[in-house]
Amino acid sequence: IIFTIIGVLFSALFGATLANELATSAVANIIFATIFLVFAISFFGYFEIRVPNKILNMVNKKADNSTGLLGIFFMALTLVLVSFSCTAPIVGTVMIDAVAGNFIKPIIVMLGFSIAFAVPFSLFAIFPSWLEGLPQSGGWLNSVKIVLGFLELALCIKFLSMPDQAYHW
Secondary structure (H helix, E strand, C coil): CHHHHHHHHHHHHCCHHHHHHHHHCHHHHHHHHHHHHHHHHHHCCCCCCCCCHHHHHHHHHHHHHCCHHHHHHHHHHHHHHHCHHHHHHHHHHHHHHHHCCCCHHHHHHHHHHHHHHHHHHHHHHHCHHHHHHCCCCCHHHHHHHHHHHHHHHHHHHHHHHHHHHHHCC
16 A cells, blocks of 8 residues: 555656656756666665665554554555665656656556565465575575666666757767
């Protein structure tokens, strides 16, 4: 629900009215390209994008003190914030799409993203013995990060090409 709400809010706040301005604006496209470059460099392992520990601890404390659905919400929010370092480049890509004027696509992508996150956690909560059979993180995970880094780099180049085409640089 949290990821989907983020998609809906960004789509509602930055609707189709900004689409034309952002599509042709050199400044906006260079900013987006820079964001994608930062995401790519993060995926390549030069630094990690993280939520400050103070915020994580505050949300986790709320989860510990809450009961019922409110407790579940804060536990899920803690998961979203903790996973931010590996989801920020992907979610950021979708949010840029929302800022560019798309409405439905960010909502659908964030819903799919949230379901992809929720299903494994739900299954492992129901069947905890399955956790023993999971592969350890290692080389395969680094390979995935590198591939995602190159995808982010391709998006960076795509956004740099927009002002180049508009202004014939």
